[in-house]
Amino acid sequence: DTEVTQTPKHLVMGMTNKKSLKCEQHMGHRAMYWYKQKAKKPPELMFVYSYEKLSINESVPSRFSPECPNSSLLNLHLHALQPEDSALYLCASSQVVAGVSNEQFFGPGTRLTVL
Amino acid sequence: GEDVEQSLFLSVREGDSSVINCTYTDSSSTYLYWYKQEPGAGLQLLTYIFSNMDMKQDQRLTVLLNKKDKHLSLRIADTQTGDSAIYFCAEIYSGTYKYIFGTGTRLKVLA
Numbered sequence: 001d002t003e004v005t006q007t008p009k010h011l012v013m014g015m016t017n018k019k020s021l022k023c024e025q026h027m028g029h030r031a032m033y034w035y036k037q038k039a040k041k042p043p044e045l046m047f048v049y050s051y052e053k054l055s056i057n058e059s060v061p062s063r064f065s066p067e068c069p070n071s072s073l074l075n076l077h078l079h080a081l082q083p084e085d086s087a088l089y090l091c092a093s094s095q096v097v098a099g100v101s102n103e104q105f106f107g108p109g110t111r112l113t114v115l
Numbered sequence: 116g117e118d119v120e121q122s123l124f125l126s127v128r129e130g131d132s133s134v135i136n137c138t139y140t141d142s143s144s145t146y147l148y149w150y151k152q153e154p155g156a157g158l159q160l161l162t163y164i165f166s167n168m169d170m171k172q173d174q175r176l177t178v179l180l181n182k183k184d185k186h187l188s189l190r191i192a193d194t195q196t197g198d199s200a201i202y203f204c205a206e207i208y209s210g211t212y213k214y215i216f217g218t219g220t221r222l223k224v225l226a
Contacts, residue, residue, distance in 0.1 A: 006157075033212070042217065042218060043158070043214075043216060048213075055212070092158075094212070101163050102212075106159070109157045
């Protein structure tokens with residue numbers, strides 16, 4: 001299984017809502033990532049989990065709250081978002097092995113619209 | 116910091132070769148990657164090259180690396196309409212998890 005899955009595919013939420021994005025992989029990867037991508041731009045890294053511990057937070061506002069319940073799952077909890085947070089949210093995973101390529105495998109993304 | 120630069124747009128005819136270029140920032144990058152993104156989809160890993168290699172070939176894809184000039188290219192032979200997408204190069208700094216993505220090149224293949 002070389003797939004990263006993400007749910008939901010699309011999400012529309014109001015600024016007062018609380019919602020969660022989910023990501024799952026069964027490749028045995030021990031690093032998982034959240035990216036935000038605006039139209040016609042490259043992905044921007046938000047968070048990295050390594051061995052289920054948060055290792056990178058790219059100064060993301062606290063209205064985004066990541067969670068890694070186990071080595072296969074990654075969540076992104078959303079609360080009080082702003083319209084400018086509308087974007088494609090991508091999850092990725094990779095190995096964590098010294099001396100190899102550790103390429104990241106991406107999910108299909110969740111298209112988020114904040115009204 | 117510096118951007119990883121790519122040309123914005125490339126248009127080719129079906130059956131021709133496409134060459135997408137990338138100028139990266141850090142000569143200590145250990146691996147460099149090419150990803151393809153179709154509209155509304157995630158990023159698909161196409162290929163990667165280790166920094167001590169000059170060239171890597173994988174079916175229709177050829178990656179060339181010029182470390183002196185920090186220049187990476189992706190050649191797609193016999194380009195098809197299904198190759199129309201945005202292509203991102205990415206580099207990774209040694210000892211980190213963090214990709215630095217290029218600005219992306221939109222490839223349009225004309226039938």
